Amino acid sequence: MKLLLISILLSTLFVEKSQAESVKDEVVTIISANSAGGMMTRYARMIAPYIAKHSGAEDVRVRVMTGGGGIRGTNYLWFSEPDGKTIAFTSVPSLILAQLSGSEAVQFDATRLIFLGRVATEPRVLTVGATSIIQNIDDARTLGRPFIFPSQGTDEDFYSMAVLADALGIETKIISGYDGNADTALAVIKGDGDGHITGWSASEAVIESGDERPILTLSQERYSPYPNIPTALELAEGESRQAIQAIVNMLDMRRGFFGPPDLDPLATEELRDAIVAALNDPDLIAESLLAGLPLLPSDGLTEQQKIGQITEASQVVVPILEAALQEIL
Amino acid sequence: MMFEAIFSGLAALATPQAMLFMLIGVSYGLMIGILPGLGGIVAIALLLPFTYGHELAATLALLLGAHIATIWGGSVTSILFKVPGAAKSLALVFDGHPMTQQGHASRALGASATAALLGGLMGAVFLAFSIPIVRPIMLALGPSEYLMMALWGLTIIATFSEGSLLKGMIATSAGIMIAYIGMDPVSGTPRFWFGSVYLLDGISFPVAMIGLFAVAEMIKLFVKGNAMIDRVAGEEKSSVLDGVKDAFKHWWLVVRSSLLGLWVGVLPGVGASVGGIAAYAQAAQTSKTPERFGKGAVEGVIAPDATLGANEGGGLMPTLAFGIPGGESMAILLVAFLSMGIVPGPQMLTTELDLVFSMVWIIVIANIVTTLIGLAISSRLARLPTLNPNVMIPLVLSVCFFGAFATRGLVEDVLVAAFFGGIGYLMDKYQYSRANFVIGMVLAEMIERNLHISLGLYGDLFIFTRPITLVMFIFIIITTALPFIRQQRAENAQDGNNKI
Numbered sequence: 001m002k003l004l005l006i007s008i009l010l011s012t013l014f015v016e017k018s019q020a021e022s023v024k025d026e027v028v029t030i031i032s033a034n035s036a037g038g039m040m041t042r043y044a045r046m047i048a049p050y051i052a053k054h055s056g057a058e059d060v061r062v063r064v065m066t067g068g069g070g071i072r073g074t075n076y077l078w079f080s081e082p083d084g085k086t087i088a089f090t091s092v093p094s095l096i097l098a099q100l101s102g103s104e105a106v107q108f109d110a111t112r113l114i115f116l117g118r119v120a121t122e123p124r125v126l127t128v129g130a131t132s133i134i135q136n137i138d139d140a141r142t143l144g145r146p147f148i149f150p151s152q153g154t155d156e157d158f159y160s161m162a163v164l165a166d167a168l169g170i171e172t173k174i175i176s177g178y179d180g181n182a183d184t185a186l187a188v189i190k191g192d193g194d195g196h197i198t199g200w201s202a203s204e205a206v207i208e209s210g211d212e213r214p215i216l217t218l219s220q221e222r223y224s225p226y227p228n229i230p231t232a233l234e235l236a237e238g239e240s241r242q243a244i245q246a247i248v249n250m251l252d253m254r255r256g257f258f259g260p261p262d263l264d265p266l267a268t269e270e271l272r273d274a275i276v277a278a279l280n281d282p283d284l285i286a287e288s289l290l291a292g293l294p295l296l297p298s299d300g301l302t303e304q305q306k307i308g309q310i311t312e313a314s315q316v317v318v319p320i321l322e323a324a325l326q327e328i329l
Numbered sequence: 330m331m332f333e334a335i336f337s338g339l340a341a342l343a344t345p346q347a348m349l350f351m352l353i354g355v356s357y358g359l360m361i362g363i364l365p366g367l368g369g370i371v372a373i374a375l376l377l378p379f380t381y382g383h384e385l386a387a388t389l390a391l392l393l394g395a396h397i398a399t400i401w402g403g404s405v406t407s408i409l410f411k412v413p414g415a416a417k418s419l420a421l422v423f424d425g426h427p428m429t430q431q432g433h434a435s436r437a438l439g440a441s442a443t444a445a446l447l448g449g450l451m452g453a454v455f456l457a458f459s460i461p462i463v464r465p466i467m468l469a470l471g472p473s474e475y476l477m478m479a480l481w482g483l484t485i486i487a488t489f490s491e492g493s494l495l496k497g498m499i500a501t502s503a504g505i506m507i508a509y510i511g512m513d514p515v516s517g518t519p520r521f522w523f524g525s526v527y528l529l530d531g532i533s534f535p536v537a538m539i540g541l542f543a544v545a546e547m548i549k550l551f552v553k554g555n556a557m558i559d560r561v562a563g564e565e566k567s568s569v570l571d572g573v574k575d576a577f578k579h580w581w582l583v584v585r586s587s588l589l590g591l592w593v594g595v596l597p598g599v600g601a602s603v604g605g606i607a608a609y610a611q612a613a614q615t616s617k618t619p620e621r622f623g624k625g626a627v628e629g630v631i632a633p634d635a636t637l638g639a640n641e642g643g644g645l646m647p648t649l650a651f652g653i654p655g656g657e658s659m660a661i662l663l664v665a666f667l668s669m670g671i672v673p674g675p676q677m678l679t680t681e682l683d684l685v686f687s688m689v690w691i692i693v694i695a696n697i698v699t700t701l702i703g704l705a706i707s708s709r710l711a712r713l714p715t716l717n718p719n720v721m722i723p724l725v726l727s728v729c730f731f732g733a734f735a736t737r738g739l740v741e742d743v744l745v746a747a748f749f750g751g752i753g754y755l756m757d758k759y760q761y762s763r764a765n766f767v768i769g770m771v772l773a774e775m776i777e778r779n780l781h782i783s784l785g786l787y788g789d790l791f792i793f794t795r796p797i798t799l800v801m802f803i804f805i806i807i808t809t810a811l812p813f814i815r816q817q818r819a820e821n822a823q824d825g826n827n828k829i
Binding site: 035064066067069071072075103104105148150153154155174175176177179180182186187189190192325326328329 | 526529781
């Protein structure tokens with residue numbers, strides 16, 4: 001009888017252990033789904049030791065898994081054990097948009113991923129060339145011809161412009177195929193294109209130099225250094241506003257950590273807490289400033305809620321994305 | 330004001346720390362450049378954490394010095410082992426390696442280092458004098474002109490198609506097909522990916538090159554059983570000094586190639602790999618003896634190296650003048666600039682001109698240091714291909730597979746390098762030009778991308794509505810027709826002689 005009780009007790013302990021997975025004293029692997037020398041991987045490598053420090057994990061390692069604009073690494077994560085020992089870091093909007101636009105390569109459902117925390121984000125801005133006749137967003141609406149938007153492919157800026165054009169009533173012609181931000185910026189400066197969308201950090205130098213002019217931001221609030229530039233949200237109402245809100249939420253998630261679906265609740269809690277603590281660690285903040293990798297953290301729960309809003313609005317957004325894609329095919 | 334800036338730019342570098350950092354940067358860059366798959370981007374990215382808290386000029390010397398030295402490092406392996414250190418060193422394989430096989434490795438290395446130096450110097454000088462016109466020219470050229478540049482590069486396939494133009498075109502088409510694997514650059518639609526996420530990213534160009542040339546050569550060596558270069562037959566028949574003289578002898582080619590390199594660097598959207606091939610194309614097409622190209626013509630080494638040397642100075646221009654980096658390595662440099670308090674923009678070409686000239690001087694000095702080191706070690710490096718195959722094959726294959734893996738950190742790339750090794754061996758055996766294959770691969774995306782943008786922006790008749798495009802188009806037709814006209818004339822003359 002005694003032996004039976006001990007066995008039951010031990011098995012209970014064992015079951016409890018297998019149900020609640022802690023990352024303490026474990027090795028956690030971060031899948032960096034972007035290129036080895038790229039900014040995303042530099043962020044992941046910079047933060048990893050601090051996650052180890054604040055989670056009690058034995059080690060936090062970065063494994064680079066480049067491919068398909070983050071799709072390869074996320075596909076890998078999707079099939080990983082939900083024990084907290086494998087998490088990923090990449091540009092979240094790219095994943096969501098790849099899924100919403102129906103990319104055949106996507107094997108995951110971004111809405112079922114467990115979001116653990118955002119590291120950084122920045123407002124995205126619609127800029128026009130300094131010599132352009134377009135002074136503000138109203139000029140773009142009443143241009144009398146299509147607003148030419150050079151784009152480097154079907155990235156988040158391509159889809160953002162498609163939603164903006166639909167919501168704000170801007171007749172737009174998207175010219176896709178440019179070779180990166182430098183190429184689209186030059187097209188706008190020389191007047192081949194009317195405007196393009198980039199992050200503030202990428203456009204800061206050209207705005208400061210007077211070669212480009214910002215006319216709209218894609219952010220929750222106005223960007224403090226440019227208080228006169230309106231946000232897209234201010235200009236839309238009803239269903240259009242819902243579509244823009246979905247895009248803004250998506251862009252706001254930017255550089256984030258996430259785990260596979262059904263991630264163990266204990267591991268989720270530990271990792272969310274550790275990421276918040278790491279991103280507020282004074283040593284990491286100092287290191288990030290030195291490395292030119294700014295931090296703008298948000299906790300995992302908040303990010304998870306944004307995913308819910310995006311899913312709700314997807315019925316409005318998906319037809320716009322599909323129509324934009326059809327137009328350039 | 331400009332002369333004042335030239336001297337103050339140089340004075341900023343006259344500190345022990347700046348000189349030491351330059352030497353460290355160049356030595357490190359040479360080592361990184363020699364490893365295939367690793368290039369200027371990796372060199373700068375790895376250095377970035379060590380750049381804080383030092384003199385501005387010293388930090389720039391470290392970063393730019395390393396970046397510049399990687400270029401010649403890549404040329405060394407192209408010439409000696411047919412292993413292009415980076416995509417932009419590809420054109421060095423075409424004539425550099427045949428020179429090695431003929432016992433002229435030292436001469437090829439000497440010519441390569443000197444051409445890169447002269448290119449770097451001319452690029453820097455042209456850059457200094459072009460500063461007032463850089464912005465207008467950048468703004469005058471667009472996608473339709475880039476398209477013409479790519480088409481011009483494509484015309485070189487005739488040079489490598491000796492014997493059978495059909496085989497040459499088949500090889501080029503195969504290269505274009507391989508380049509189409511992955512997501513198309515316009516709509517992001519996956520094509521030829523067969524459900525594999527690995528193929529979604531396309532076949533890495535450096536990986537395919539490593540396979541096609543280096544791995545294929547090792548297979549050939551294994552089948553043949555001799556050293557890459559027979560120790561007796563391949564005994565050095567010329568010296569490093571001969572190569573140095575060659576570069577000076579072909580000074581006009583160096584000037585033309587340097588100008589080309591400078592502007593290829595200045596224009597974002599035109600890669601240095603295209604620049605190398607375009608330089609090779611102009612050297613072959615303007616030569617009085619184009620038939621020597623591909624068989625060990627020293628001009629085939631001089632032209633691409635001068636272009637690559639000059640390219641770096643040009644690459645700095647869009648970064649400094651507009652704050653828009655033309656490539657990944659320039660993007661990393663821009664991060665370093667901003668962290669050092671350097672804010673790019675038009676003021677760089679006016680009020681901050683001394684800083685721009687500091688960078689011009691760094692390019693000049695780094696090129697000189699690289700060349701001096703290069704010339705000093707060339708004769709020793711030239712002996713490497715005579716190694717016994719039992720040593721050579723495992724050595725080169727290890728470097729190749731390490732390089733293939735290092736390119737993107739993917740094991741699959743190692744398998745792809747091996748696969749392309751087999752393809753390269755078969756192509757060589759059945760005389761399908763591997764050079765044409767890679768030219769097709771390099772230029773396919775640039776042509777597709779710029780054709781699509783040009784049609785979208787300027788309409789179907791863009792060739793005739795854009796004056797610069799039209800001039801370039803006519804130039805392409807003339808340079809393409811010239812070799813055929815020459816050949817026809819030679820045949821007519823031959824017929825005439827036979828009749829007599």
